[in-house]
Amino acid sequence: MAVTIKDIAKKVGVSPSTVSRVVNGNTLISKETRDKIFAAMKEMDYHPNSLARNLANGSTHTIGLVIDAQDDNTFSNAFFNRSVYAIETVLQQNGYNLLITNDREDKNCSPVEKLILEKRVDGVILPSSSVTQKLINLLQKNDFPFIILGEPEIEKDETSWVDVDNLLGGEMAAKHLLDQGYGSIAFILENQATIFARNRVQGYRKALDENGCKVHTDYIIDCKGNCEAAYGAVRELMSLQEKPDAVLCANNVIAYQVLRALRDSLISVPEDMAVMSFDNYPFAEYMDPPLSVVDVDTFRLGEQAATDLIKKIQNANYENKQTMIATELIFRESTKRKK
């Protein structure tokens, strides 16, 4: 058996509660006995039993991070992983542990619901994709602290969330291309249906509008989840009467397909066509030519989420709050100024 608070109480000749007070840094203790207790703790190699602590305090000092990985791809997502690193860092600094759980649908009770109902964690961070009305109801009914990673489709104003400022991202990318002298900008999307795609397109439209360019609907192409389709999309674009002189790609894989299609068509980048992408990972800088991108500091994303959640846990009245993390531009050869 491990050494408990009682053991060291007996050794020093005080009561367990006195030891407990010392362990918890209660100041109303004579320096004399405190020192004796510390000495005994060290000598007997005492460490508080967190299980007992948790029960007595009714809290675990652990927060749950929910993942919605259908397959292992989500876990390989560098974008997401930097956020996780940030979350772990902030939690550790604040004395919290990080519990990660994949939200597989179980027969009766989902893993997330279990975490909450069985009080395994003090709060949760949810991806917007796993936000359901049922879950929100459960959380709110139990006054359970939570924060959402990504703008949710429902309950936007009644929840706290952190997201990338995708509208700004789309705007930034389009504006950069315009500034570089490209006036007819196509946009190849991964999946029109997602909220972040919608926001990016909105930003793109805004930039075009503000610069007096008309938005050519043929220029917006949806890969519908199949990024390989971007190859054919380029062919489509090149068969239009008014061809674009720049392509904005929703991610690195789409950009890769675009570059390949352009190369196969003997169209040079950026001379005949500028190419730009979102996200710096996994290989924008290793493309030929290296890609200019609009990226986001996902570390800050996770950091913000974790910080907000801790505040919520420690202050029940902490107001809901929505934060947008600003995007940034990384300028490389694929968008060199048009001559």
Next chain:
Amino acid sequence: MAVTIKDIAKKVGVSPSTVSRVVNGNTLISKETRDKIFAAMKEMDYHPNSLARNLANGSTHTIGLVIDAQDDNTFSNAFFNRSVYAIETVLQQNGYNLLITNDREDKNCSPVEKLILEKRVDGVILPSSSVTQKLINLLQKNDFPFIILGEPEIEKDETSWVDVDNLLGGEMAAKHLLDQGYGSIAFILENQATIFARNRVQGYRKALDENGCKVHTDYIIDCKGNCEAAYGAVRELMSLQEKPDAVLCANNVIAYQVLRALRDSLISVPEDMAVMSFDNYPFAEYMDPPLSVVDVDTFRLGEQAATDLIKKIQNANYENKQTMIATELIFRESTKRKK
């Protein structure tokens, strides 16, 4: 306050212990009362309090996964993340939770030591890089179940670990190149000092030996952690009297630099020089030409680790065991047969 075992005991008119038995699936209970209890549990929306359970049972049903991320790169490491996904999957299937902690050195007590000493977890998975004699001693002294991810430098035979079969990997890669008709194979390493690099080189040597090829020491170049140096390494190789006709690269970034250097020197791949790499991620298939690689199923790596750990936890006498996960070849254009 949440509803407890007592509440439903009172409601049904039985003792708390009876309810506890039902919750735990004890069979020596009349079907009649069992049904009544189940009904009450449902009606009152009862969920067992894991904090109390943990204390009573002396276990948490949680395992700790230790990360040794100095920066956010480790977290972005797709290689590692697939293992994490596998670990989480296996744990969830077995009713365990996953706690992730970065092993930052703290003043007095490292986060990992805390997890163990405060009984926050029932077992730990450690990366070999964070295996120290001190930690091993602590674990062994406490009979604490653990398993190491990657062959450790110390206590190889007294611990359980799972690793990629890097010797096989090096052998497989070299043999593939030989089979394709390439007889003078260079090897550009990321960092000679690591145990996995040593094993890969050993496998490479073995394949050459077995095929009667002599190992040319000038052909083995160490980037000493700086992958950009691979660009210069190619120049070096091309200035040798006996030039190689194939280059084996320790990772994707080195391969990228090698391809770039070859392109700048107007050496075509694979006609004049075959190029091969380790690891399929993050962009081997998107290189020009697409790279042949020796890859490893890191899902299996994590799966094996988690499975072994659970066995250790559930059976204190479970013997130590070392497992090597076999590598596999992915054949692409960069090593097309030499004519």
Next chain:
DNA sequence: TTGTATGCGTTATCAT
């Protein structure tokens, strides 16, 4: 400043 007593929610031992 310190000790006593009680509770946190559950499990387990020993009864009956």
Next chain:
DNA sequence: ATGATAACGCATACAA
């Protein structure tokens, strides 16, 4: 088949 009771290790309200 079920109930009473103690125990898990710690925290805290109340006393002294």
